[in-house]
Amino acid sequence: MSIPNRLALAVPSVLLLALLAGLPSSAQEVPRFQVFGGYSRLRFDSTTLGFADYSNLNGGKIGLTFNLSPYFGVAGEVAGGWGSPLKVYDGLVGPQVSYRKWKGTVFGQVLFGKAKTRVNINGPVTSSGRAVAFGGGVDFPVTPRFSVRLIQVEYLNTHTFQISQNNLQLSTGLIYQFGHVKVHKPQKVPSP
Amino acid sequence: MPIRKNALISTLLALAIWAGCSSSPATHTAYVTLPGANGVAGFRVNNHSGHLTGIFGSPFSTGMSPASIWVHPSNKFVYVANQSEGNISLLKIDSSTGALTEVMPRTPAGITPVSLVMDSGGNFLFVANETSGTISVYSIDSSSGSLTETSGSPFATNPTPVALMLTPSGKFLYVANAITNQPLVTAYSVAPGAGTLQAILGSPFSVGVGNGPSSLTVDPAEKFLFVTNSLDNTISVLAIDPSGALAPIAASPFVTGTFPISVTVHPSGFLYVANLQSNNISAYSLDPSTGVPTQITNSPFSASGGPVFITVDSGGKFLFVCGETSRTISEFSIDSKTGALTSSSGSATLGSAPTSMFTTK
Numbered sequence: 370m371s372i373p374n375r376l377a378l379a380v381p382s383v384l385l386l387a388l389l390a391g392l393p394s395s396a397q398e399v400p401r402f403q404v405f406g407g408y409s410r411l412r413f414d415s416t417t418l419g420f421a422d423y424s425n426l427n428g429g430k431i432g433l434t435f436n437l438s439p440y441f442g443v444a445g446e447v448a449g450g451w452g453s454p455l456k457v458y459d460g461l462v463g464p465q466v467s468y469r470k471w472k473g474t475v476f477g478q479v480l481f482g483k484a485k486t487r488v489n490i491n492g493p494v495t496s497s498g499r500a501v502a503f504g505g506g507v508d509f510p511v512t513p514r515f516s517v518r519l520i521q522v523e524y525l526n527t528h529t530f531q532i533s534q535n536n537l538q539l540s541t542g543l544i545y546q547f548g549h550v551k552v553h554k555p556q557k558v559p560s561p
Numbered sequence: 562m563p564i565r566k567n568a569l570i571s572t573l574l575a576l577a578i579w580a581g582c583s584s585s586p587a588t589h590t591a592y593v594t595l596p597g598a599n600g601v602a603g604f605r606v607n608n609h610s611g612h613l614t615g616i617f618g619s620p621f622s623t624g625m626s627p628a629s630i631w632v633h634p635s636n637k638f639v640y641v642a643n644q645s646e647g648n649i650s651l652l653k654i655d656s657s658t659g660a661l662t663e664v665m666p667r668t669p670a671g672i673t674p675v676s677l678v679m680d681s682g683g684n685f686l687f688v689a690n691e692t693s694g695t696i697s698v699y700s701i702d703s704s705s706g707s708l709t710e711t712s713g714s715p716f717a718t719n720p721t722p723v724a725l726m727l728t729p730s731g732k733f734l735y736v737a738n739a740i741t742n743q744p745l746v747t748a749y750s751v752a753p754g755a756g757t758l759q760a761i762l763g764s765p766f767s768v769g770v771g772n773g774p775s776s777l778t779v780d781p782a783e784k785f786l787f788v789t790n791s792l793d794n795t796i797s798v799l800a801i802d803p804s805g806a807l808a809p810i811a812a813s814p815f816v817t818g819t820f821p822i823s824v825t826v827h828p829s830g831f832l833y834v835a836n837l838q839s840n841n842i843s844a845y846s847l848d849p850s851t852g853v854p855t856q857i858t859n860s861p862f863s864a865s866g867g868p869v870f871i872t873v874d875s876g877g878k879f880l881f882v883c884g885e886t887s888r889t890i891s892e893f894s895i896d897s898k899t900g901a902l903t904s905s906s907g908s909a910t911l912g913s914a915p916t917s918m919f920t921t922k
Contacts, residue, residue, distance in 0.1 A: 419605045419616030420658050421588060454658065490618035490660045530617075 398513075399439045399469065400546035405432040405518060407542010411450035411525070413457050414534035418488065426450030426457060430521075430540045436550050440467055444478050446502075448538065457536075459484040459500045459525065474516075477505035484527035486534075498528035508544060516544040589875060590616070590659045591920040592639055593883065593890060596626040597913035601641060601652070603659050604890070604909060606920060611879035611892050612907035620912070621661035623650040628675045629917045634683040636921050638706035642674035642688060643667065649674065649688065649699075651706050668708045671695045671715055676724050680731040685756035687734060689722040690715065696722065696736065696749075698756045716758045719747050719765050726777035726786065727751070733805040734758060735786055737774035744770045746777070746788060748805050761805040769809025771795050776824045778832075785852035789821040789834060790814060796821060796834055796843075798852045810852050817843045818861050823870045828877050831900030835868035835882060836861065842868060842882065842893070844900055862902040864891060870915065875922040879905075883915035890915065 409430040412423050428450035436442040445462040461480035468475045484500035487493055504523030510516045521540040526533060587608040592601050600620035604613040624643030627650070631640050639652040639661055649668040652661040671690025674697070678687050686708060688697040695715035699708035724737040731751055738745040745765040749758040771790025778787050779801070786807060788797040795814035799807040818836025821843070826832050832845040832854050841861035845854030866887025873880055873895070880893040880902060892907040 415658075416588070416605070417614065418658075419603065419614050419619070421605070421656065488617050490655070490658055491621070491662065492618075494618075 399436055399550040399552065401436055401548025401550055403434040403436070403508075403516070403544050403546045405430070405434070405446075405542055405544045407518060407540055409448050409450065409538055409540040411448070411457055412537040413450065413455060413486075414536050415455060417532040417534050418530060424452055424455050426452040426455060428457075430538075430542070434465060436467070439469060439550060439552060441465070442467065444480065446480060448540070450538075454489040456487040457484065457527070458486075459502070459527065461500060461502055472510050474508040475505065476508070477503075479503045480523075484525075484529055486527065486529040488530075496529040496531075498531075500525065500527045502526070502538070504538075506540070514545060514547065516546060518542050518544055588614075589921045590632075590636075590654070591874075591881065591890075591918060592630055592632065592661070593911065593915045593918045594623075594627040594630045594641060595620055595911060595913040596628060596644065596916055599623060599625050599627065601627060601630060601639065601661060602911055602915070603661060605659055606874065606879075607907075608876060610907060611874065611894065611905060613890060613892065613909040615909065616659040618658075618660045621652060622663060623652070624648055624667055627916075629677040630919045631677045631679045631686065632919045632921050633679065633701065633706060634681065634922075635703065638701075639919075640677055640679070640686055640708075642670065642677050644673055644675055647672050647674060647690075649677075649686070649708060651708065653706065664706065668699065668710075670697045676722070678725045678727040678734070680727060680751075681729065682731070684754075685711070685751075687725055687727060687756075689718075689725050689736060691721055691723055694718055694720045694722060696725075696734070696758060698758065700756060711756045713757055716749075719745050722747070724775060724777050726779055728779050728783045728801075729781065730783060732783075733761070733801070735777055735779075735807075737777050737788060738765065739774055742772070743767065744772055744774045744790070746770055746774065746786070746799070746807060748807060750805055763806045766799065766807040769797050769799055769807075769813055771797055771814050775822050778824045778826045780826055780830065780847060780849075780852070781828055782849065784849075785810070785847075787824050787826070787832060787854075789817065789824045791820050791822050791837075794819055794821065794836075796824065796832075796854065798854065800852060812853065815845075815854050823868070825871050825873050825880075827873050827895065827900065829897060829900070831857070831895070833871055833873070833880060833902075835864070835871040837867055837869055837885070840865045840868065842871065842880070842902060844902060846900055857900050859901060862893070862904075864893075866891070870917050872918050872920060875920045881918055881920070883918055885914045885916075888912065888914055890918065 430448035432446035461482035463480035465478040506521030603616035625645035628644040671693035673692035771793035773792030818839035820838035866884030869885035870883040893902040
């Protein structure tokens with residue numbers, strides 16, 4: 370990977386996370402559903418296919434999170450990355466944990482599913498296999514209905530063409546959210 | 562909650578740092594001719610471990626029965642001698658994927674082209690045509706890779722040329738002629754800039770050449786030519802004088818295993834011989850002044866599967882052995898001080914029997 374690519378990946382992530390780590394806390398409303406759509410960049414481990422280097426693929430990601438409580442939910446994602454001569458798709462689902470402070474949300478998740486890799490060298494060839502991802506991200510609300518996913522970073526392991534690939538996926542985009550998770554607050558006992 | 566928050570942030574931070582710091586392993590490529598598949602297998606070679614990773618889309622189509630291969634020093638073009646078709650395939654290398662795409666039409670050669678060599682500058686390609694008994698010489702267009710036969714080509718040589726060796730300086734070309742009961746080495750000087758061949762005075766050389774000459778190599782100092790004699794189970798060592806003429810050194814030939822078929826020399830002065838029928842590799846240290854090969858400790862080294870072709874990797878750290886019956890590429894690490902070989906787990910399976918291999922720099 371070239372130095373500019375490394376910096377493009379690493380610097381914003383590190384700065385953002387360092388910033389968010391120090392934010393003050395405040396109460397916030399928890400949406401029941403969050404629909405995400407945005408840009409993703411996949412660093413695909415194409416060295417396993419005999420390529421000279423990793424392949425950086427631009428693409429998109431859509432996802433849905435169903436929050437069961439302020440802290441736990443179920444997330445599903447579909448993503449694709451396109452380049453020449455590679456195309457990589459993945460569909461994943463799994464548990465998500467969230468931590469809400471002030472107005473922001475930091476989340477982590479482990480997702481399982483399938484991946485499909487298509488390589489076009491002297492003719493297209495496609496292979497599908499299992500996939501697993503773990504990572505997380507940071508969301509920040511801009512209106513009651515919309516949030517911005519500042520960054521989502523995930524390690525994505527795919528197993529296509531009978532080889533395991535260790536990939537990295539970065540995403541950013543918009544979240545539309547609706548519904549509310551009921552938070553059971555302890556009732557105050559009236560004083561006699 | 563603070564613990565969970567810290568764990569999440571730490572995980573993201575670790576991934577971000579990993580994204581920023583990790584880089585791809587340094588690699589180069591290797592290509593192997595597979596006559597039975599009418600193609601060339603491609604591999605990515607890890608510079609550190611020597612392990613082979615198949616290049617996607619491999620094997621890549623060539624003409625019929627590719628017998629010999631050479632990669633242009635620009636790493637842009639691959640040339641393959643198609644033994645059954647009597648022509649040369651030009652294949653372009655995709656620098657990103659390592660994949661090969663043939664550029665048509667193929668360039669005509671003589672009958673049964675079996676061996677290729679190229680000068681270090683990538684200006685000329687020399688082809689031994691076994692049945693027609695000629696050497697074809699082509700100039701190479703460095704931008705397109707296309708071949709143009711030079712003036713005077715093909716050059717008549719002695720019958721049954723089966724192997725070529727161009728000295729590192731490009732001054733002399735040696736040809737192994739596997740004539741029954743009359744084995745020869747034919748020697749030529751190569752005209753600088755023109756590629757024209759001129760027979761060296763006294764050529765062909767028969768004294769000291771054993772039966773069934775099958776493979777040639779030269780030491781890095783260009784002082785000695787080594788010839789495997791596959792029917793005598795020996796290797797001949799011929800001293801090269803400044804004119805390019807050959808004369809056997811004292812005590813030549815030297816014993817090898819059974820049916821020595823391929824020979825290569827290490828930049829540090831170790832000599833390796835593949836013995837097809839005894840399934841092993843004979844390893845020698847060379848006396849730089851006399852050229853005498855001395856078998857190193859523990860030689861020969863086992864190499865089952867019919868070792869038919871060997872080559873030292875471009876970095877000098879590994880020896881690759883093409884197995885004819887095992888249909889594999891076996892990897893050995895080379896002790897840089899002693900020349901001893903250690904078998905590695907980095908072998909690769911092929912779908913067809915290999916005949917030659919070239920590793921890029």
